[in-house]
Amino acid sequence: MGKSIPEKGASWETVRHELESLGKGDADWRSARTAVYVFNAGEDVLRVAKDAYALYQSENALGPLAFPSLKRMEDDVVAMGLSLLHGPEGACGNMTSGGTESILMAVKTCRDQARAQGRDTTDGEILAPLSAHPAFDKAAHYLGLRVVRVPVARDMRADVPAMADAIGPRTLMLVGSAPCFPYGVIDPIEALGDVARQRDVWLHVDACVGGYFAPFARMNGVDVPPFDFEVPAVRSMSADLHKYGYAAKGASTVLHRSEEQREHQIFEFGDWPGGHMTTPTLAGTRPGGAIAGAWAVMHYLGVEGYCEKARQVTDAREKLSEGFAELGLHALGDPQLGLIAYRSDDLDMRAVYGQLFRKGWFTGFTTDPASIHLMLSPAHLQVVDSYLEDLRAAITHVRETGATGDGVVTRYA
Ligand SMILES: Cc1ncc(COP(=O)(O)O)c(C=O)c1O
Structure with a gap:
């Protein structure tokens, strides 16, 4: 038999002590000996994210009418993201729970726009470099699509000619990463953009890791090549705030070149007795703390x-x-x-x-x-x-x- 809820509650002091001892065997990230899963920008940033999260931990962004504060914060976060990533006039987006959800939403949007344009998306394909994150495979699995992975070039970046050759009648989306996880290199997004434009294929840039890092590295003088909406063929991007945005976990952005495009992301349903429901992302309940945490850290760091x-x-x-x-x-x-x-x-x-x-x-x-x-x-x-x-x-x-x-x-x- 597993554990059951204790008959009597315990003091917070006791519970807290138990929580702390549960963590004793965990990776020691506080002393900077962990270089995966956790982004440690210092005690002060952690505190801002934590306090902001706590301020809004009960609020729910599912209800913008009840919580205009969260709607305002989400709009601000998306606008700040777009201003960093060369979002053109009319660009838009949403906050999600993380990179995987942002990618899922971008793939769904791409698929549903193709459907709305009369394309048969059965067995539709996402063409990705071997180095792209498995979130694309998860999205494909959920959405009835498949991922075709193309080996990377000798420099570990996407092999653009090989990807161009792999485009077929079922290809819905091309993927480039900025950067990819396994090698940390930025794919040649401009060259992928040329292919996407010539072949009229949706180009998604997965900047889950680099979206809130590469623009600042570039301001510091790093020679970062164009990788965002600056490249005209880029239709959507995923960029995580809970990575190099240093926000509390549960915060990412999915960004679109146009509102017309984003409409295919929205899910609406009214045929039940609970009232009409419109959700822009996968989640129903959307944690206010994650939104407030991201908003706060962005304002704190500047x-x-x-x-x-x-x-x-x-x-x-x-x-x-x-x-x-x-x-x-x-x-x-x-x-x-x-x-x-x-x-x-x-x-x-x-x-x-x-x-x-x-x-x-x-x-x-x-x-x-x-x-x-x-x-x-x-x-x-x-x-x-x-x-x-x-x-x-x-x-x-x-x-x-x-x-x-x-x-x-x-x-x-
Ligand atoms: C390049 C890239 N894309 C997507 C993801 C998925 O992000 P998440 O773990 O927030 O779902 C990651 C996670 O490390 C990543 O490195």
């Missing part, structure tokens, strides 16, 4: 704050890259933002990962080719030296003992 956080992240990545080179390791492709996957030509990287894991470093692992994957936060700048020190020791151990990575678990989820 452009200056985000630029400073982006600088800390890219500084950390550059310092790490120098350290990797000294240890005979190299990055996959040419990552410009906060993600980096690095490897060696002769070491068992899974074994190295295993050694680092033992020292308390919890990071990702890219399987093809086998590489250690870091999704860096501003807080990592302070631990670059100790990471490199532990990495050096891990490499020495693996070389001296011939330890292998057999049995080392590196699953992403």
Whole structure:
């Protein structure tokens, strides 16, 4: 038998203590030894997100009439996102619970617009680079479509000619990532845009990771290529606030080039006794806290704050890259933002990962080719030296003992 609700309640003090001890075995992200799942921009930012979340934790954005505050905050967040990402006049969007929901909504919108235009979308295809996030496969699975994955080019970015060749009569959407998760590189969105325009296919840019990072990195002088609505063929984008927007979890944006397009995202239903229901996204109840948290952090940091956080992240990545080179390791492709996957030509990287894991470093692992994957936060700048020190020791151990990575678990989820 599993657990049942306790007969009598306990004091908050007791419950809180239990919650804290439940977390004892978790990845230690507070001391910046975790480079996946958590984005740590410092105690002050965490506090703003937490307090703002708590202020609106009971409010529900399902009811804009009851909570015009949340409607206003969502509109503001979307407008701020669009202003960063070159949204043209008439561009619009919504907040969602995360990258997966934003992608699901973009794919649904694309499919339903195609249907409205008289296309048969049975077995419709999403054409994506091998490096695109599995959220596209999830969306396809839910929506009766399929994903066709195309191997990436030698530089780990989308292979545009190969993607152009793969377009067929069932292709509904082309995908590019800015950046992709496994390698952290930005796909050639302009070139994908040329193909999308010539072949009249919807282009979605998955900027879940880079949407609220790349624009600030560019302001700091990083040579970020055009990747957003600046590219005319880009029809929709996903950009997460709970990643490099440093908002509380449960906050992303799905953005559209036009309102005419977004109409295909909306679900309406009135044929039941509960009253007419209109929902723009997958969710029914929409947590007010997630919206308020994002709104608050964006106002707290401002452009200056985000630029400073982006600088800390890219500084950390550059310092790490120098350290990797000294240890005979190299990055996959040419990552410009906060993600980096690095490897060696002769070491068992899974074994190295295993050694680092033992020292308390919890990071990702890219399987093809086998590489250690870091999704860096501003807080990592302070631990670059100790990471490199532990990495050096891990490499020495693996070389001296011939330890292998057999049995080392590196699953992403
Ligand atoms: C490039 C990319 N797209 C989409 C997602 C999915 O986002 P979420 O986990 O918020 O659903 C992720 C998550 O890491 C990602 O890296």
